[in-house]
Amino acid sequence: MPWKTRVLVGVSDMARLMADSDLAIGAAGATSWERCCLGLPTIMLVLADNQRQVAQGLEKAGAALVVQQAQHIAEFLPSLLSALVARPASLLAMSLSASSIIDGQGVAIISQLMES
Numbered sequence: 001m002p003w004k005t006r007v008l009v010g011v012s013d014m015a016r017l018m019a020d021s022d023l024a025i026g027a028a029g030a031t032s033w034e035r036c037c038l039g040l041p042t043i044m045l046v047l048a049d050n051q052r053q054v055a056q057g058l059e060k061a062g063a064a065l066v067v068q069q070a071q072h073i074a075e076f077l078p079s080l081l082s083a084l085v086a087r088p089a090s091l092l093a094m095s096l097s098a099s100s101i102i103d104g105q106g107v108a109i110i111s112q113l114m115e116s
Helices: 012-017 030-037 051-059 070-086 088-101 108-116
Strands: 022-028 044-045 064-067
Touching: 012 030, 022 030, 022 070, 030 044, 030 051, 044 051, 044 070, 051 064, 051 108, 064 070, 064 088, 070 088
Parallel strands: 022 044, 044 064
Antiparallel strands: none
16 A cells, blocks of 8 residues: 555554544444444445345445455455545545544433423
8 A cells, every 4th residue: 555554454543543543444233333433434345134224224324335245345345445545635625524424422322302
């Protein structure tokens, strides 16, 4: 890759790594919501049928770019990354869209509801 890239597997400090990242590549599973809370733009892979609806919704909201056929990610990744790096405003728009989906205040909201 012509730009600084790290591929990490089996990490123990995922929350910090995501918070320090400009872009993530990940599945459309439960971590999708954590990435949204952090405003982390994502190239999203659909790895199981139950992830398809989440991926479509986040892509429609502008929070992610979806690669429907994960097995072909190597073909699509260079052009996707190049396009995103060339248009920083696109990454910012994805970040703002993602963070507008999840505000990270769920515990406080539920606590308030339980107390009232």
